[in-house]
Structure formats: structure tokens, C-alpha cells
Amino acid sequence: MKRLRNRGEVPKNIYSKICKNPACAVSFECFHGNRGFCSDRCKRNYERDLKKAARDMSKRMERLMNRSAAVFEEYLKSGKTKITVNEMKQRNIDSNVFTARLKSLNGEIIYVFGEYVLHKIAEVEYYITKTQ
Numbered sequence: 001m002k003r004l005r006n007r008g009e010v011p012k013n014i015y016s017k018i019c020k021n022p023a024c025a026v027s028f029e030c031f032h033g034n035r036g037f038c039s040d041r042c043k044r045n046y047e048r049d050l051k052k053a054a055r056d057m058s059k060r061m062e063r064l065m066n067r068s069a070a071v072f073e074e075y076l077k078s079g080k081t082k083i084t085v086n087e088m089k090q091r092n093i094d095s096n097v098f099t100a101r102l103k104s105l106n107g108e109i110i111y112v113f114g115e116y117v118l119h120k121i122a123e124v125e126y127y128i129t130k131t132q
């Protein structure tokens, strides 16, 4: 193979690729177009990093959900049934992190945060309920 290349006769079935592992990203040559990684080890490292990133993201989501749930729980225990967008901001509730956003037939929009449900009653105000 080396001799062929020295004569400038690179076989057509050699692909020059960039490793799919962004932490590596070296360019490499391979004989099969479907190979995406420079080595098996690099592929394993990439898959391990992906799994870890997914785990970290899940943990982060769980923390944010638990923080929101704790605030809603506190509100309901103290007899408050409404929360405003400003109050949520002050309590660091990330309003983008919810389990589901649903719209009922009569147009009511609800946001589900685990076992807590926020019913939109005004542009900046929500009514809090707990399922069960």
C-alpha cells in the first residue's frame, strides 16, 4: 500500500475521513466508507462520553424538577394556590423544565411538573394543583 501511494496511485476505495469523536477529530484513512472512528478505542471513548453527558443532563433535569416541586409544595402547604411568573423567577424555577405542556378542549394550558400541575389563569399567573 505504501509503494502504491508513493507512486501516486491511491486505490479508489480508500476513504479519508475525520474521526466522529469530537475530542479526537483526527483525519484517518480507511477502506470502508461506513467506518466513522479512527479506532475502536476512540469509538468506545466517544460512546462512554455520550452516556456520561446524558446521565449528567438527566441529573440536572431532576435537580431542576425537584427544586420546582419543592416550591410548589411550599406554596400549597402555606395555603397559596397561585404563583406568578415573577415569583417563579425569584425562586429560580426554570419554566422551560417541565414534564408536559397540555392544552385542554376549552383552550386551558397546563404545565406538568412531576406531580404538580400549573394551570395558566392569566398571562403571568398560574394556579397550582397537585395530582392524586
Ligand SMILES: [Zn+2]
Binding pocket: 019, 020, 021, 024, 025, 026, 037, 038, 039, 042, 043
Ligand atoms: Zn479518533
